[in-house]
Amino acid sequence: MTALAAAVQRAETWLTAEKHSLYGISVTRMILGFVVWSQLAANWPDRHYTWGDGARWTSPVQAAKGWPGVFGLFGHASGRAFDVAYVAAILAGFALMLGVFSRVSAVVTLLLWMSLYVTNPFVGSGGDAVLRMVLLYLCFTDSGRIWSVDARRALGRQARKPVVPPWMSATLHNLALVLIIHQVVMVYVGSAFWKLQGPLWKDGTAVYFPLQTEAFSPWGDLLQPLITSAPFVVGGTYTALVVQLFFPVLLLYRPSRFLALIMITGMHLGIGLLMGILYFSLVMIAVDMILVSDRSWQHGLAGTRWVASYGRKKVLAWRVQLKKVGNS
């Protein structure tokens, strides 16, 4: 067998034999579901101005964007009908988070979220763009296999006859994972290439500027000493640039992958909290979680259980000790 044939064989086995990253994709599903429902709930008081009747003034621009008609639900809903659809979107996101009929929830969440998103062309962000693409790919994955209501229900039930052959389902799942991981890598690398063209990124001061604007410094007046300090500004700027640029390389080795994920998660949390764009950060963190291998999630889970069990034993021993002291 030639080397090429062996490589094709290995690729086919990887694609068809089993579904990969089941833990990671479950965490992604949970966080994305949370992002959808909690964000909509948080924006409930201003929903009509943001996406509803009060956003119709954007319709000349919206019509020119060319979104498919399948996303037209909220564009045609007004008043109470809009509110009912809005609540349905919240419930769909909640069901996705819990993993209730995960695949159906993913499809419904995608349709409702996108229908809402397209109604106002001036509300979207980079996080929304990632969310819509990953939600689409998520529909092809088995994201409810683990840590979901679906998984819990499947425990006490006989295995159902699959609708499509297992190899086909595995192929779609694994290819969707590839698409998601590639997309997140391109977000970081593409963004880093753009940053390299900017003088403020190269001289290490870029982080300072958005944090001085009214729109992206909700805590600017309170955190001025921190966000104007040179170590914070220069460290933040170069860390963002280097981690994003070398993200795909850092993924290749297990230790550097962990380092990259810790740094990029820290960066997202920093951006989210300091700039008031937490949902953008949560979407990126959700997608990054796919990059943690199933083995690492299992080790992490086992470690957490051990710590919890050790803690329980310690508390019990402490209580016994306390009782003895009390009796004596």
Next chain:
Amino acid sequence: MLTGMRWLSGRIAFLTTVTALVVLHLVAVTFAAIPPNRFSDSVAPSTGYLEPYFAQNWRLFAPNPVAQDRTVRFQIAYRDDAGDVQNSDWIDWTAVELDLVRHRIVGGRAGYITNKMIGSLSSRYNGLNGEQRSIANIPTDENPLSWEQLESQLADAGVTPNRLNSFLLYERSIVRLGSDIAAGRYPDSEVVAVRYGIALQGVTPYAERGGTEAERQAARPNRTERLSGWRTPLAGSEAEREAVASFDTRHR
């Protein structure tokens, strides 16, 4: 045997097709995500399908991060009880929206709407030449150009149909927002015209960041503002006006 072979060829066809589609999509996304270069330019006709759903715009604070406060303000011309046209004070609508952002861990999504609109509005205005801009900026509040007059005068001044259409899309949108706001703030008056202003002010330069609050403010570059011409109002439906007025009442 025959069934087995059919099954195998079906499996191979499926795997080959979906894998090929995914690989092509990965290549398209890769070229679309990186800054334009001669390779991405050469495949651009094949990556058009990415818009709008798979649009790859990852210029997150790059190449230049946001370094300005951007504001959209509106002024309303309305007829008073004596029948005279009066101009309102300027209404800082970006400040109303920013109420959703200040001191909130999670900013409301409506907090950045006009902020995000400014870039598109400005780029379309900047596409006009001096003569065309003077038509767009005609300062008459009592008898503003109708939208048809504005369109035909700009076309006569040489604005290409695509550019004109794009300019008017954004003008109509922003004026309709201003008209909705006017209807909420002056419910009993006839609104005669609306105009908007886009103000920009750079943040304190990096080198001046260590000063007191007053010193930092004094070190900021001067504020610049572009005022549009007066436009004929374009108020939306009753539900639209009510929703904008309700938002205004909660956050102004």
